[in-house]
Amino acid sequence: MSTQTETNDTFPKLLRYNARVRAERPAMREKDLGIWQSWSWAEVYEEVSDYAAGLYALGLRAGDKIAIIGDNRPRLYWTLTAAQVIGAVPVPTYADSVAEEIQFVLDHAEAKFAMAEDQEQVDKLIDQKDHLPGLEVILFDDSRGLRDYNQSFLWNYEAVLEKGREFRTQNPEFIERCIDGRTGSDVCIMLYTSGTTGQPKGVVHTHDSVLITARNAAELEGLNERDEVLAYLPMAWVGDNIFSFGQSYAAGFCVSCPESSDTVLNDLWELGPTYYFAPPRIFENLLTTVMIRMEDAGKLKQRMFHYFMDHAKKVGVDILDGRSVGLMDRIKYGLGELLVYGPLKNALGLSRVRLGYTAGEAIGPEIFEFYRSIGINLKQLYGSTEAAVFITIQPNGGIKPDTVGVPAPDVEIKLSDRGEVLFTGPGVFKEYYKNPESTADTKTDDNWVMTGDAGFFDDEGQLKIIDRAKDVGQLNDGTLFAPKYIENKLKFFPNIKEVVAFGHERDYCAAFINIDLEAVGNWAERNGIAYASYQELASLPQVYEQIQAHVEETNRQLSTEERVAGSQIKRFLLLHKMLDADDGELTRTSKVRRRYIAEKYDVLIEALYSDKKNCRIETEVTYEDGRKGKLAADLEIRDAKTVAIGAGAAAQAAE
Amino acid sequence: MxxxxxxxxxxxxxxxxxxxxxxxxxxxxxxxxxxxxxxxxxxxxxxxxxxxxxxxxxxxxxxxxxxxxxxxxxxxxxxxxxxxxxxxxxxxIARTFQNIALFKGMSTLDNIMTGRMLKMKAGFLSQAIYWGRAQKEELENRAFVEEIIDFLEIQSIRKTPVGRLPYGLQKRVELARALAMExxxxxxxxxxxxxxxxxxxxxxxxxxxxxxxxxxxxxxxxxxxxxxxxxxxxxxxxxxxxxxxxxxxxxxxxxxxxxxxxxxxxx
The missing domain is CATH 3.40.50.300 (P-loop containing nucleotide triphosphate hydrolases)
Structure with a gap:
């Protein structure tokens, strides 16, 4: 392996290597016209070579940027490598961004080329082209709807390949020379962070940082060329770049692209991946769907399900981690596997999963244990764009739901005086593009990166993250206030989708809550309660009662933990609309943009910190097509019971 | 295409x-x-x-x-x-109807395949056992139907019984079936x-x-x-x-x- 590391220090070199040693093994699949089409490593190498030559012939040079906009498609992944062959830098962007967001990224990155998936993305680019003087060429993959577009800067993918083949017949040595001329210290990719605060920043990574990190983790987890991955998360997100690109090249496994974004669940089921990544949200949604469907199942099935799930809860995790479990329990678990766990995993498309990761947000302990108890080796990791993902990974056999594990191979971690997590290792990013101030703020001269997260190590040396360091504040009486910690506790209730907690420099803690439309809607349907919209459902007194019970339960949990007992939720309200990325309230990766929300809804916050029972609000909403509308509502504000500090244990006993 | x-x-x-x-x-x-x-x-x-x-x-x-x-x-x-x-x-000449006239219990795919019936020449028996000419025809026609499914972007409901689909999608399936007749x-x-x-x-x-x-x-x-x-x-x-x-x-x-x-x- 070590010689391979030295010789194959860039992704194009690695592709060439794979095309030699595992030429006939599948490298990529895509479901097209109802059938899975596959490309072997040798075919991918040939196609990428033509593509790279075509890009060069069209004028793309070393150091130029090429933006990539679209869903997960093989040709978009090949754009990454083809650009890297000639030393150009790929810049994947989020496919669901509106035109202005794309314009910002392309303008900042000075993109000269752009590869768009289809007409929808091409339209966005053409719409913004006047503001992007540097953008010279737009390529597209799917020509549907583009027949009447006759702009000279538009190029069909096939035409580029054709140009590349011509170029290669005239310059047969070109590709080899390009590939050999690059080294691991060259820039590999630029990934724009989703921008929880302010404008997105372009994180620049070298081949070394992405490749070594991807390879380290693949070796740690024993990934090999027989593994299967479904690429369905945004290409602009660092995780997808590592799981569906970097590790595929490093370990030689095949990556499959779904037919469309609507068919992901079905494609997952058909494919049966062995290595699977999903943010906690997806695991939550899957579990909610399962539970809702179980409610509709027959009595016998329901009893069987609950009987065996209770058993799995008791011994499933121990069996997965290889701890000793009694023979009778093992037999019963085996029977459960046959009758319940096996069919359930199959229905979810997870029966072959050897390794599952989740990250990005905290996952509810019950959800996490649910998947582990039915035999899915789900693990949490902690990572960031600046680290090329891996900072910590939960170790096999030592998994605790509330920690993110131990440092990944070659990564070192230390904590600052303020409790902020710092790391260093092979995956540390090179810089923020054209932003030396931010680079200097985040990365020290000796290569330590400040994550901005507050955390601490537990007794076993596993890292526990509590919140963003800058979000951790204090109530007026000096009590520690970690909003995310409180929010996550509430979000673990299936009825609650999103929470924003307030309390820094205030007298007490208060919260905005979004209910989960699917879960609460289903409850309403089963109980014959009519509602016409999210707004109406969220204003029903019965719904308020349920959420109030959840808030009070959370307060009870908080009261038992010394560090956060003081920050129980005194008042809350249910928002009249879902927080939405289109309205700028969430990032594209669905993280809450706290400051923006605080400004936008300042009227509501003031009401939370008064003794008002109601508050009127008018909000502007943006629809997916960019049109705007107004939404007005009169929101009820409720008081929640809190538990006196120190009385928590007593209250628990009393129940 | x-x-x-x-x-x-x-x-x-x-x-x-x-x-x-x-x-x-x-x-x-x-x-x-x-x-x-x-x-x-x-x-x-x-x-x-x-x-x-x-x-x-x-x-x-x-x-x-x-x-x-x-x-x-x-x-x-x-x-x-x-x-x-x-x-x-x-x-x-193909048509769609004001009140949707699909086979509600059949999948989207099967409904669209019925639009190809006129193009299939194989006998009832060979169709029943999926043999010889019937197999070849079925494959050709299925390939054409997949083009239409792709064209109308209904891949995700390929196997869903039509009766379970919302109204707007049923209308689209009906259009697909009419298109299948070329x-x-x-x-x-x-x-x-x-x-x-x-x-x-x-x-x-x-x-x-x-x-x-x-x-x-x-x-x-x-x-x-x-x-x-x-x-x-x-x-x-x-x-x-x-x-x-x-x-x-x-x-x-x-x-x-x-x-x-x-x-x-x-x-």
Whole structure:
């Protein structure tokens, strides 16, 4: 392996290597016209070579940027490598961004080329082209709807390949020379962070940082060329770049692209991946769907399900981690596997999963244990764009739901005086593009990166993250206030989708809550309660009662933990609309943009910190097509019971 | 898909494909259509509009031979024809219905496959055991159906029973089934009835795409005036079974008789 590391220090070199040693093994699949089409490593190498030559012939040079906009498609992944062959830098962007967001990224990155998936993305680019003087060429993959577009800067993918083949017949040595001329210290990719605060920043990574990190983790987890991955998360997100690109090249496994974004669940089921990544949200949604469907199942099935799930809860995790479990329990678990766990995993498309990761947000302990108890080796990791993902990974056999594990191979971690997590290792990013101030703020001269997260190590040396360091504040009486910690506790209730907690420099803690439309809607349907919209459902007194019970339960949990007992939720309200990325309230990766929300809804916050029972609000909403509308509502504000500090244990006993 | 796309770069609209001449249709004493004449040219989108009960659906039913007019003739591709539904289907006229007429218990895929029935020549027995010619035909036809599924973006409901789909999607499946016949003339009976704005926009897009890429001639009945005026090349207006106007969307919408019929006028 070590010689391979030295010789194959860039992704194009690695592709060439794979095309030699595992030429006939599948490298990529895509479901097209109802059938899975596959490309072997040798075919991918040939196609990428033509593509790279075509890009060069069209004028793309070393150091130029090429933006990539679209869903997960093989040709978009090949754009990454083809650009890297000639030393150009790929810049994947989020496919669901509106035109202005794309314009910002392309303008900042000075993109000269752009590869768009289809007409929808091409339209966005053409719409913004006047503001992007540097953008010279737009390529597209799917020509549907583009027949009447006759702009000279538009190029069909096939035409580029054709140009590349011509170029290669005239310059047969070109590709080899390009590939050999690059080294691991060259820039590999630029990934724009989703921008929880302010404008997105372009994180620049070298081949070394992405490749070594991807390879380290693949070796740690024993990934090999027989593994299967479904690429369905945004290409602009660092995780997808590592799981569906970097590790595929490093370990030689095949990556499959779904037919469309609507068919992901079905494609997952058909494919049966062995290595699977999903943010906690997806695991939550899957579990909610399962539970809702179980409610509709027959009595016998329901009893069987609950009987065996209770058993799995008791011994499933121990069996997965290889701890000793009694023979009778093992037999019963085996029977459960046959009758319940096996069919359930199959229905979810997870029966072959050897390794599952989740990250990005905290996952509810019950959800996490649910998947582990039915035999899915789900693990949490902690990572960031600046680290090329891996900072910590939960170790096999030592998994605790509330920690993110131990440092990944070659990564070192230390904590600052303020409790902020710092790391260093092979995956540390090179810089923020054209932003030396931010680079200097985040990365020290000796290569330590400040994550901005507050955390601490537990007794076993596993890292526990509590919140963003800058979000951790204090109530007026000096009590520690970690909003995310409180929010996550509430979000673990299936009825609650999103929470924003307030309390820094205030007298007490208060919260905005979004209910989960699917879960609460289903409850309403089963109980014959009519509602016409999210707004109406969220204003029903019965719904308020349920959420109030959840808030009070959370307060009870908080009261038992010394560090956060003081920050129980005194008042809350249910928002009249879902927080939405289109309205700028969430990032594209669905993280809450706290400051923006605080400004936008300042009227509501003031009401939370008064003794008002109601508050009127008018909000502007943006629809997916960019049109705007107004939404007005009169929101009820409720008081929640809190538990006196120190009385928590007593209250628990009393129940 | 490229081989299926008709070359319509220049001169999308060709010569006459179908003409109805002096059609009169009576149900007992009730005159549903009185002396109607108009034609449909190759490659155009032709709309038939009118208030409720104007005779629009009757007109469509006459064209595909479901109703037999007492007077008048229909010429299709230059020949006088005595139109019947099965003959219409064989000669390249496909249609969708105002009230969806799909097989509710069958999957989307199977429903669309029924649109290919006329293209399959294998005997019942070899089809039943999926052997020889039947297998080859099935594969060819399935490949074509997959092109349509891709075209109308209904991959995610390929295996879903149609009865479980929302209304807007059922309409799309019905269009898919009609397209599976590779029709020369496609009759759409209120393709957008009961849809919300977004579904209407999607459907309009598909109708234009079908017309552009497959070169299919489309005759369309629709209530939504905005949609009709945007999509159509020519519009014919009916009222109480008589032809009020015929011409481009602009001409028709400025015609005083049409305005009166739609807005009502003191008699």
């Amino acid at each position: 490229s081989e299926m796309m008709a070359d319509n770069e220049n001169g999308r609209i060709g010569g006459e494909l179908l003409s109805v001449d002096n059609i009169t249709l009576r149900f007992g004493g009730v005159k549903a259509l009185t002396d109607i004449s108009f034609n449909i040219n190759k490659g155009e989108i032709r709309s038939i509009i009118g208030p409720n009960g104007a005779g629009k659906s009757s007109m469509l039913n006459v064209i595909n031979g479901f109703y037999k007019p007492q007077e008048g003739t229909i010429r299709f591709k230059g020949k006088n024809v005595n139109m019947k539904p099965d003959l219409a289907a064989k000669s390249g 029709p020369e003339l496609l009759l759409l009976d209120e393709p957008m009835a009961g849809m919300n704005l977004e579904e209407k926009e999607d459907m309009s897009r598909y109708i234009i795409d079908v017309n552009e890429y497959f070169g299919t001639t489309i005759a369309l009945i629709e209530h939504d005036m905005g949609v009709v005026m945007d999509l159509s090349d020519r519009v014919v207006v009916l009222d109480y079974g008589c032809k009020l106007a015929d011409g481009s969307p602009d001409e028709v919408s400025s015609n005083q008789a049409v305005i009166d019929a739609y807005l009502g006028v003191a008699h």
